Amino acid sequence: MTSIHILDDITVDKIAAGEVVERPASVIKELVENSIDAHADKIEVEILAGGTSFMRVTDNGDGMDNQNARLAILRHATSKIKQVDDLMSIDTLGFRGEALPSIAAVSRFNLITRRPQDDLGTTIKLTGGHIDEIEDMGCNIGTTIKVEDLFFNVPARKKFLKTTTTEANKINDFIIKLALSKPNIAFKLINNNKIAITTPGNGSLYDAIECIYGTKVSEELLPIEAITDDIKVTGFISKPAIIRSSRSWQTFVINGRVVNSRIISKAIDNAYHSLLPKSGYPFVILNIEINKRTIDINVHPQKAEIKFEDESLLFKTIYHAVLEAVKPNDNQALSDFAIPVTDKALHIEKTVPEQINMDLSENMPSTSANSFKQNSINHISSLKNNTTPSTTDLNKFRQARETLHPNLSNHHSNTIQETAIQDYQTNTTTKPQTDINISSKENLTNCQNSTQLLKEAVNLTPIGQIDDCFIVAQGPNGGMYIIDQHAAHERILYDKFAKQTERIPVQPLLMHLFLDVNNSELTLIEENQQILYDLGFNVELAGQNQIRLKEVPADIKPQESEDIFREILISLSQLHTPTPQEIRHSCLAMTACKAAIKAGDVLNITQMKIILNELAQTTLPYTCPHGRPTIIKFSTYDLEKMFKRVQ
Template sequence: MTIHVLDDNTINKIAAGEVVERPASVIKELIENAMDAGATRIEVEIMAGGTSFMRVTDNGRGMSAEDAHLAILRHATSKIREVGDLNTIGTLGFRGEALPTIASVSRFTLLTRREGDDLGTRVTITGGKEPDFIEAGCNIGTTVKVEDLFFNTPARKKFLKTNHTEGARINDFIVKLALSRPDIEFHFINNNKVSVVTPGTGNLYDTIQAIYGDKTADSLLGLTLEDEDIKISGYITKPSMLKSSRAWQTYIVNSRIIQNRAIAKAIDNAYKSLIPKSGFPLAVLCIEVPQRTIDVNVHPQKSELKFEDESRIFKAVYKAVLDAIRPAGRGLGEVAAVVEKPEQHVTMEPMQFVPATEPLA
């Protein structure tokens, strides 16, 4: 048996299995890069659920020609320099895998320019082949266009859901990213229809209202808690407005969107202790903890996160939610009575941020 060292293109295609699972993963990586580059406005456009066309445009710092050359190399990153930096990661991306991996399974174009540079740089790569670099006129910031995703890995394409489902997933990611950064103006265009626009005022309430509508905004209760080195802020809906799934809950830890069982359980328990009814409130929880007490290296997509002390987080979230609901139910009997009536339970209109776009034929 002979052992070979794999070439970069093969390595990137293998990495694509973890980093680029579907169009939504591509959008997530590209938006996070834009956020890390200091963008205040991010526009995302997709066609056919992202399978045929995705474009992310930002007004961030942009890259020099030299950086554009480096950005498409595997494990080239501006976010960390040495192993010690992994303990205090503050950026969303840091592995240096996203761009070369995406470029290995699509027709990829990157256009970027820094302030002060007369011309920008255009990089085109087709399915991981040799990149083509040219000088080009463009706006300050970066635009990445990804077309024909998985055109050269047909086996991967088979695992994608319908265009409608893939588009809805991208919508979901953008909503969560917009909630995590109310200071950034997001525009999402799906099959030529504007689906999400957020104001970018820095106000979380305004962002929730722009995404979910006035009815939801009227039902919001503010959350706040400070306990030594844990800080919690955000909003949760009143017990009179519950949904049948947790899809409406967004947990943000140190500006990173995560999934975490302890946080979900704490919200459930706080609600169940007051109203013995099934259903989940809409919640946007922003949690700040010292960077050294969490580990984001657990998963390639960095969506799972390990806390040093999970039980402290659970207790803090539980208390924050309880404190928010209690005053709202001055007479909790009155709130419970509303929830008891089945016709009033889960009566909210469908989530506005999943537009009923027809999948392309």
């Protein structure tokens, strides 16, 4: 049996260094957090070769005197805590008491520091943990630490480092997150003698985001704010125009510390739900203030994760905060939701995105209770029997036209808009049972109502269709907007369905449908029969592996009901342990998709206007329930640039 012995100091230091110093980014993390704890408001980081050959962190913080500088390089020495009880109420970012000696043990280390009240500062040089020099010297107020030749004496660790570009990117990502968590500190990162990051340090989170990510990101942000008795949440989340394929640019800050949290990520996903295309994640920066006694930051060696006393409370607070942020407010117009043309490629998905759990029964606005699609098709047929509108109605419409379309020529305006009002009168006189409604209480049965609708939807002016699929409109301040008529109507119908707190309106089938199903489908139907019933599908067992479909939602065609029901079963079979809300969302999204107007359906100007008006009144007009964009914007500058009118 081998004997037990005490390890020498060199071995102990290298073992400790292995726990603290994983890569150059680990060194930068420890040093920058120390600078923040020293109350610095300017921090400069400089690296060469991804930090493997040279790292320097300079701050204007409190600094140290000679005695404290000597103690700082010793193991288990710290100014952050004094006793074990202090671990539960830490205000600082670091406290390990091992960072500096561990870093010095595997590098060539140089510490220069001075307090404001001292005339001279102190410099300490170490090589592989051995002190080479300690002396007084003149220097700036604050602390500067240089780390060179990282892992020079631990070649086994050095060979496992990634490329210098990868290591530099790790440092870059860390500085970005830290700069977002501390907008009151001016950060500067210099990589290979080039400035990579700089922030103003003026306390404005929005300005910090703009400096780091640019105006294209900052202009697409929505503010988040929620305050309860125990938790305060502030920050920003991006519109669907700005998404990425990973969570790398989602930053969560709890009591000033950047952390990772599955609970927070899940709350954001649930609130954002169908705005996300498959594998897409929005830009998020959340600053969360919570009682220090209700969290434990010691569950992770690098303090990257936190344990919460009440996870459900945090989840609900963030969920509702994000949900309120992405909902349009009363001051927003439809043009505010358009995706800039330069970013539209970020949203193109060829597959149906996975859906995320969300309770869809709350806070949904009222929309039409009648089928818009069927109305549209019936209305197109009615154009063959147009009648001439009254002079009074035309005069009213011309007055509205002058307000809505001051820039259009009289001839062009008369041709389009007067034809539209004729369409409306024909539809309301020849086929009243298929009138196009904007709500269950507002029937467009005459020209006066249609004029009022146009006034309400003045934000965008429809011009026509492209390929009977896309609506083209002009914005209030110029520019061109292209709306996917199917995606837009899908969002409208989805919101109408989702607002139903009880059963969705149904239509009994004159001839019941008998469908053959396999055992797995039959199990799905039995497990979710009540949910399917609430969604408008009245199903009952009709024999062995056979069901009877008696009622379907009022907004779908009876001849399409079997296909829709079978697709819903396929969707349910692909969900893993779904919740009732997830099943509801999947079914509603499928039903809305099948009931919406399709590519190839011809619309007149008034029908286009109704779609735009109702889309503006939905809760999430940015995308359809599957995550595809509903509206894309070409600004006047974009158009001028395409035709090379501007550079």
